Amino acid sequence: MSDDELQRDVNDAIFYDPKVDSVAIVATVEKAVATLRGTVGSLREKVEAENDVRHVAGVVEVRNELVVTPLDAGRRDDADLRGAVLQALVLDSGVPSTVDVRIVDSWATLSGTASWQHQRAEAETVVSRMESVRGVTNDIRLVAAEPLALDVRQSIVDALERNARVDAKGITVEMDGTTVVLGGTATSLAERLEAAAAAWASPGVTEVVNQIEIVN
Numbered sequence: 001m002s003d004d005e006l007q008r009d010v011n012d013a014i015f016y017d018p019k020v021d022s023v024a025i026v027a028t029v030e031k032a033v034a035t036l037r038g039t040v041g042s043l044r045e046k047v048e049a050e051n052d053v054r055h056v057a058g059v060v061e062v063r064n065e066l067v068v069t070p071l072d073a074g075r076r077d078d079a080d081l082r083g084a085v086l087q088a089l090v091l092d093s094g095v096p097s098t099v100d101v102r103i104v105d106s107w108a109t110l111s112g113t114a115s116w117q118h119q120r121a122e123a124e125t126v127v128s129r130m131e132s133v134r135g136v137t138n139d140i141r142l143v144a145a146e147p148l149a150l151d152v153r154q155s156i157v158d159a160l161e162r163n164a165r166v167d168a169k170g171i172t173v174e175m176d177g178t179t180v181v182l183g184g185t186a187t188s189l190a191e192r193l194e195a196a197a198a199a200w201a202s203p204g205v206t207e208v209v210n211q212i213e214i215v216n
Contacts, residue, residue: 001058001216003029010034010059013052020049025066027053032060032216039069043128043135055190060214062189068134070106076132078103085130094122099140101127106134113143117200117208142206144178152202156180159198166194171212173199179207185215 001009007029014022014036025038034053040046050064076084082103089095096119099112108127114120120140127136153175160168172183180199186192192212199208 003031006032006034006056006058009056010053013056014049017048017052020045020052022049025049029059032058032214033063034059034061035063035065037065039067041068041070042131043068043133047128054193057188058216059189060216070132070134075106078106081106081130081132085127085133088126088130089123092122092126095119095126099123106132107137108133108135109137109139111139113141115143117142117205144204144206152180152204156199156202159201160195163194163198166191166198170215171195178204179209180205181209181211183211184213186212187215189214 007027010027010029011022014020014025014027021041025036025040028035028037034056036049036053040049046064046066046068049066050062053059053062082101085101085103085108089099089101090097096112096114099110099114102109102111110123110127114123120138120142123140124136124138127133153173156173157168160166160171160173167187170185174181174183180202182195182199186195192210192214195212196208196210199205
């Protein structure tokens, strides 16, 4: 597929998402790398637009340069916004109490510790949905609450083989302490991300290095 054809598909994916106002979004594609520029009214829209493009067949990378510009009615001072964010984090049972947040110029920086990657991801998701937040930096550290499985590498390989959205034959798995290193090839960006999610799901893993190459 040519870059022009891929760019058309990328723009269609954004345009037909009712959760995204695509009017001020410009998407370009060069060598299968999609770049998003322009402005959106919320961080959630920015995240949704990137997710739309990640699932377009043929895209190998997404560079999200969208700028979040909240409407005046939705703006809050940093202290008030931090209070609202902390409350949202506390009310979400998927976020551990060890997570904290700092707000500077409406930008949220998450800190503290978590035991699982899905807890880190949940905290970021919660904040991304907050009105007035312009961006999120996730500095939550993973501290393994459980030891690595006896054969964590094999458990990850088995998980990849069970996943209908991943072609496990082209993916390699190596271990370096509590770090998983993924290699080989995938046919799409979505498949590459699914493989990383499977690796993160293993007990005791504190880092995943995703070196999978996308081959269309």
